Amino acid sequence: MRKRKPMFLLLSALLMMTMVTAACTKKEEAKPSASESSSPQKSAGASEQASEPSALEPVELTYYFPGTPQRDLALVEAEMNKILKEKINATIKLNLLDWGSFEQKMNVMSGAGDSFDLMFTAPWINNYYQNVAKGALLPLDDLLDQYAPKTKAAVPQSVWDSTKINGKIYGSINWQIVAMPYGVSIRKDLADKYKLDLSQMTKYEQLEPFFEQIVQNDKGVTPMSFQNNYDNFTVQAPYFGMDTIGEDASPGWYYLNKPEVKVVNQYATPEFKQFIDLMYQWNQKGYIRKDASSITDTTSDFKAGKYAANVGFPVKPGAEGELKTRYGFEFVTKAFSQPLITTGRAIATMTGISKTSKNPERAMMFIELINSDKDLYNLLCHGIEGKHYVFTNKDKGVIGLPEGVKPEEVGYTPGTDWMFGNQFNGFYASEADVGNWDKTIELNNQAVSSSLLGFNFNPDPVKTELTQTASVTKQYLSALTTGTVDPNKVLPTFLDKLKAAGADKIAAEKQKQIDEWISSKK
Amino acid sequence: MELRKRSRLPAAQIMLHVILLIISLLCILPLIVVISASLSDEAALTQNGYSLIPTQFSLDAYQFLFRQPDQLLRSYGVTFLVTGIGTIASLLVTSLLAYPLSRKDFQLRRSLSMYILFTMLFSGGLVPSYMVVSRVFHLKDTIWSLILPYLVIAWFVFLMRTFFATIPDEIIESAKIDGVGEYRLYFQIIVPLSTPVLATIGLFCTLNYWNDWYLALLYIDDRNLIPLQYLLMNIMKNIEVINSSVNATTSIIPSDTVRMATATLAIGPIIFVYLFFQKFFVRGLTVGAVKG
Missing domain, CATH: 1.20.5 (Single alpha-helices involved in coiled-coils or other helix-helix interfaces)
Structure with a gap:
């Protein structure tokens, strides 16, 4: 026993030493990056030289983004480097990480302070807010103004504002659809069969006669699909005249049409009651599968023709074409809610510059090029002309597969043009899509901005309550929105449990943060 | 009666x-x-x-998985290599560490045990271990990054030590009296007496290496060094993403059957390891049961 004590002392001393040294090295590392972040001002002259690439030192940029492995990535990279070398005397190293590992790998890399330049970041993967909180991202305001005027100009100021955290922009927006109306998509053959006139419809209730006909006449077809990770109430808050705050399903939404932002518990609203009553009726009538609340993936059932309609469907321009390729059936769509720009949607995909970047100016020049140079952008999105795609209609910018090549044989089809830059510079994938970019831009312009656009809810003060309410919500919500249980019996229990889990406290915290945000704007 | x-x-x-x-x-x-x-x-x-x-x-699912057979076979190769080298090296190092700890005449017994126990209670955490592997040892994108981090697992060391401790001191003593040196004592007397524990821990190590994808996630970018489990995991994840965000240029991929086929491929060869270890395994179950 006597021997043990000095051992403990020694060990704890060792532990403390490693902690201290770790802290020291961290500080040392932080220093150069801090000086780098201030270097844009120092190298202000560089922007004038940007037009003369030879004046710039050659550098290599590294770019991390998620995707599926692409055989010809190196070829595309080489082609891109030809353009980049000429324009900004830089080369790019494309690091495509698998979807399943991107998040964790980025986390560790930025945690360990590995040096790299560009990364994909969003609230849903490689979390933007956490990256900013950790100090993994560089503030981009000055860099954007100086090196990326076109990128800055293409995106409305209100959307830039929504990226701001403590008044600074940390991510460059990949400009694309930001306003999404929700509604319904219905298999065209069935809609035609029963002469469904969608144009006059504004509410889900009006679909009832159509669903009834399907139940009566089409054996094996369920009128309405449901996926338990995509709940029909939460996804389409604007349909109910409300909008979400923070985590979508967390208690505390607000009504859009009221002048004052007043946080309410959405599950206690008459709109919710009305919706789940309807779903209960529909379930009783057989419009929804009895086991709907346990279904996680409807793709294969849609392909097998077992569903007629998808409720709470994001109706964007070109959606019909996508459904056709996904399910093999023609679809018709109709939006039931107005398009609304929310913070989450506005910043759904961004490119950030790492704090550890040795060349943030050049990284920003790359962002400017990928957002404004159509050749470079389409190279990254679709690969090399003739090898990975051919033009089927060059004037309109429609591309297709090279002749005799099967889709799975193409060496480069990341299929994520929304991830790299201004999507409206991209090619169309089919003739039917032509004009969709203009339609989307129009949709973006017409859309109403959420009055909370730019507000970011900080969940930390009510973390415990959020976790508790989330587990209550998980237990009850999909049973209610699929109509599996009788709302009159279960809804009161659900509300009681939510209350006990701290729903009111969350709503109060949301209200407090919103009030602070509004008063800070004035 | x-x-x-x-x-x-x-x-x-x-x-x-x-x-x-x-x-x-x-x-x-x-x-x-x-x-x-x-x-x-x-x-x-x-x-x-x-x-x-x-x-x-x-056979669609297997056809899909074997569409690019070179990558799959390479990954099988990597996994076999890592499992083979890893298990042998791990057994050697673990037992060579555990054996002295079981000897009562070893002076640093206590402190060394404490040191090992310490790593069980407190770990450095993800980021520091990443930094050690990638910056101090520069193992990133090498096969060693898949082997070395799991070389010694504290729990296995204690399991082995407990087993070694059940070998009567008299055997060691009598061997010494017969003039056997430490190495010969270990390899010719202790090891043959310890096959149950070696087989048990060998199986644990094999499974550990075989099933691992986490090290690859952290340290491997080079597609030539991707082990099987990591490859399969990524294939699954990528199918999910492709099918949920399909565009006109990609075709639809069978997902449920492929999921099952990957599971079959992943467990395939390792099932036979059980048969090999089985005869030791039953005896091994009682390892450490006598003395806790």
């Missing part, structure tokens, strides 16, 4: 057998369903659900 006991015994045994039979069926049936599903046609699977015998036989 005697008679009654005798007549009862078969009934009890039948009961026991029935119970064991049910348990083994519960273990085997899901496996058969998985294999059957992997050999089914995707559409038929959705229409008819899972069954013990494929309703519509199809």
Whole structure:
């Protein structure tokens, strides 16, 4: 026993030493990056030289983004480097990480302070807010103004504002659809069969006669699909005249049409009651599968023709074409809610510059090029002309597969043009899509901005309550929105449990943060 | 009394057998369903659900996975190599560490045990260990980054030490009196006496290396060094993403059957390891049971 004590002392001393040294090295590392972040001002002259690439030192940029492995990535990279070398005397190293590992790998890399330049970041993967909180991202305001005027100009100021955290922009927006109306998509053959006139419809209730006909006449077809990770109430808050705050399903939404932002518990609203009553009726009538609340993936059932309609469907321009390729059936769509720009949607995909970047100016020049140079952008999105795609209609910018090549044989089809830059510079994938970019831009312009656009809810003060309410919500919500249980019996229990889990406290915290945000704007 | 006991015994045994039979069926049936599903046609699977015998036989799922056989075979190679080298090296180092700890005449016994125990209670955490592997040892994108981090696992060291401690001191003493040196003592006397524990821990290590994808996630960017489990995991994840955000240029991929086929491929070879270890394994189960 006597021997043990000095051992403990020694060990704890060792532990403390490693902690201290770790802290020291961290500080040392932080220093150069801090000086780098201030270097844009120092190298202000560089922007004038940007037009003369030879004046710039050659550098290599590294770019991390998620995707599926692409055989010809190196070829595309080489082609891109030809353009980049000429324009900004830089080369790019494309690091495509698998979807399943991107998040964790980025986390560790930025945690360990590995040096790299560009990364994909969003609230849903490689979390933007956490990256900013950790100090993994560089503030981009000055860099954007100086090196990326076109990128800055293409995106409305209100959307830039929504990226701001403590008044600074940390991510460059990949400009694309930001306003999404929700509604319904219905298999065209069935809609035609029963002469469904969608144009006059504004509410889900009006679909009832159509669903009834399907139940009566089409054996094996369920009128309405449901996926338990995509709940029909939460996804389409604007349909109910409300909008979400923070985590979508967390208690505390607000009504859009009221002048004052007043946080309410959405599950206690008459709109919710009305919706789940309807779903209960529909379930009783057989419009929804009895086991709907346990279904996680409807793709294969849609392909097998077992569903007629998808409720709470994001109706964007070109959606019909996508459904056709996904399910093999023609679809018709109709939006039931107005398009609304929310913070989450506005910043759904961004490119950030790492704090550890040795060349943030050049990284920003790359962002400017990928957002404004159509050749470079389409190279990254679709690969090399003739090898990975051919033009089927060059004037309109429609591309297709090279002749005799099967889709799975193409060496480069990341299929994520929304991830790299201004999507409206991209090619169309089919003739039917032509004009969709203009339609989307129009949709973006017409859309109403959420009055909370730019507000970011900080969940930390009510973390415990959020976790508790989330587990209550998980237990009850999909049973209610699929109509599996009788709302009159279960809804009161659900509300009681939510209350006990701290729903009111969350709503109060949301209200407090919103009030602070509004008063800070004035 | 005697008679009654005798007549009862078969009934009890039948009961026991029935119970064991049910348990083994519960273990085997899901496996058969998985294999059957992997050999089914995707559409038929959705229409008819899972069954013990494929309703519509199809090799689509395997065809999809073997579309680029070079990558899959490479990954099998990497996994075999890592598992092989890893298990042997790990057994060697672990036992060479555990053995001295079991010897009562070893002076640093206590402090070394404490040191090992310490790593069980407190770990450096993800980021520091990443930094050690990638910056201090520069193991990123090498096969060693898949082997070295799991070389010594504290728990296994203690398991082995406990077993070694059950070997009577008299054996060691008498060997010493016969003039055996430490190395010969270890390799010719201790090791043959310890096959149960070596086999048990060998199996643990094999499974550990075989099933690992996490090290690859952290340290491997080079596609030539991707081990099997990591490759399969990524294939699955990528299918999910592709199918949920399809655009006109990608074709639709069978997902449920492929999921089952990847599971089948992942467990395939490792099942035989159990057969190999089985004879040691039963004895090994009692390892450390006597002295805690």
